[in-house]
Amino acid sequence: MENIENRRLNNLDVLKAICAFLVICIHISYKDDLNNIITPLCRIAVPIFFMITGYFYHKTSKKPLKQIKKVLILILLSNLLYVVFEMILNGNITIPKKEDITDSLVFNSSPISFHLWYLNALLYTLIVVYFADKVKLRKYLYFLIPILLVINIIYGEYSIVVLDKDLDPIYMRNFLFIGLPYFLLGDLLYKKKDNLIEMFTLKKLAILIPIFALTTIIEEHILNYTHMDSIGEIYISTTFLAITVFLFAIQTKQVSSGNVLAIIGRKYSIYIYIVHVMFINLFNKFVNINSNILNNTIQIIIFFASILIATIYIKLKNRILIGWKKYNNISNGVKLLYTRGESE
Numbered sequence: 037m038e039n040i041e042n043r044r045l046n047n048l049d050v051l052k053a054i055c056a057f058l059v060i061c062i063h064i065s066y067k068d069d070l071n072n073i074i075t076p077l078c079r080i081a082v083p084i085f086f087m088i089t090g091y092f093y094h095k096t097s098k099k100p101l102k103q104i105k106k107v108l109i110l111i112l113l114s115n116l117l118y119v120v121f122e123m124i125l126n127g128n129i130t131i132p133k134k135e136d137i138t139d140s141l142v143f144n145s146s147p148i149s150f151h152l153w154y155l156n157a158l159l160y161t162l163i164v165v166y167f168a169d170k171v172k173l174r175k176y177l178y179f180l181i182p183i184l185l186v187i188n189i190i191y192g193e194y195s196i197v198v199l200d201k202d203l204d205p206i207y208m209r210n211f212l213f214i215g216l217p218y219f220l221l222g223d224l225l226y227k228k229k230d231n232l233i234e235m236f237t238l239k240k241l242a243i244l245i246p247i248f249a250l251t252t253i254i255e256e257h258i259l260n261y262t263h264m265d266s267i268g269e270i271y272i273s274t275t276f277l278a279i280t281v282f283l284f285a286i287q288t289k290q291v292s293s294g295n296v297l298a299i300i301g302r303k304y305s306i307y308i309y310i311v312h313v314m315f316i317n318l319f320n321k322f323v324n325i326n327s328n329i330l331n332n333t334i335q336i337i338i339f340f341a342s343i344l345i346a347t348i349y350i351k352l353k354n355r356i357l358i359g360w361k362k363y364n365n366i367s368n369g370v371k372l373l374y375t376r377g378e379s380e
Contacts, residue, residue, distance in 0.1 A: 048285055222282075248273045
């Protein structure tokens with residue numbers, strides 16, 4: 037088998053593109069019984085995003101503060117984007133309340149737009165891992181994975197079953213119960229990849245993936261039928277489905293770096309995640325999403341609209357960066373000439 041260490045895993049870029057689309061499918065439900073089949077399967081999207089970040093952390097950990105800074109800037113820009121968007125769309129300025137700020141700091145929720153919790157959770161996860169590495173305790177964090185995932189399930193999809201009440205999603209939709217365990221799973225998958233690839237061949241994965249997909253759907257149906265389906269993110273089978281899909285992606289024949297989905301995943305997936313809610317809000321305000329014309333196609337429309345905006349944003353950002361570098365070069369040149377002139 038070709039050494040995975042020495043080749044780019046373009047399939048993971050494809051997986052990121054697919055997961056970006058799956059997130060849209062979660063936020064815009066399909067109609068009727070189709071929703072009860074598709075939405076539970078889409079729940080692997082965010083766990084896989086965190087797993088991919090953890091899988092490549094052996095590279096980014098060389099400059100952890102740079103990655104933390106990058107995510108922090110992304111959080112500030114994303115929240116600013118939605119403040120301006122809300123002001124233009126509805127004429128309102130979102131002013132977070134004291135409890136909103138507290139929830140954001142403690143539970144990673146966003147008072148500006150609900151889906152931005154992911155960026156807050158990613159930031160906290162990176163900070164926790166950074167300090168764990170500083171004191172050489174990351175290896176002990178792995179023991180927390182099953183504990184955190186079990187608590188996630190109890191507080192989330194199974195809160196009515198176990199606790200006899202439906203809890204606010206912020207209690208499990210955060211860095212502690214989603215971000216950290218799935219990040220660590222990705223990191224562990226990288227470290228144990230040789231053993232795992234030997235243990236879970238493509239043939240075995242081709243059997244396991246449909247099995248875990250089916251058990252995920254069965255879980256949802258049982259919870260729904262018994263009226264015990266809580267407002268959660270993760271089913272018991274979600275983790276196993278996410279892991280097997282991930283292992284399949286790194287083992288199967290890699291697509292070329294020029295593959296369209298690979299490019300979308302590599303360059304635009306995070307921006308698709310950020311901007312897609314803007315289009316959902318626009319459609320909710322100006323278009324009847326439930327119309328027969330848009331029925332079960334709106335997800336695709338929003339996906340491609342988000343790609344377009346992401347492409348424009350990246351091009352503008354690159355032009356600004358190029359202009360800034362040119363300005364700095366000219367500025368430094370002027371300073372150098374001025375310094376030489378004074379010395380003479």
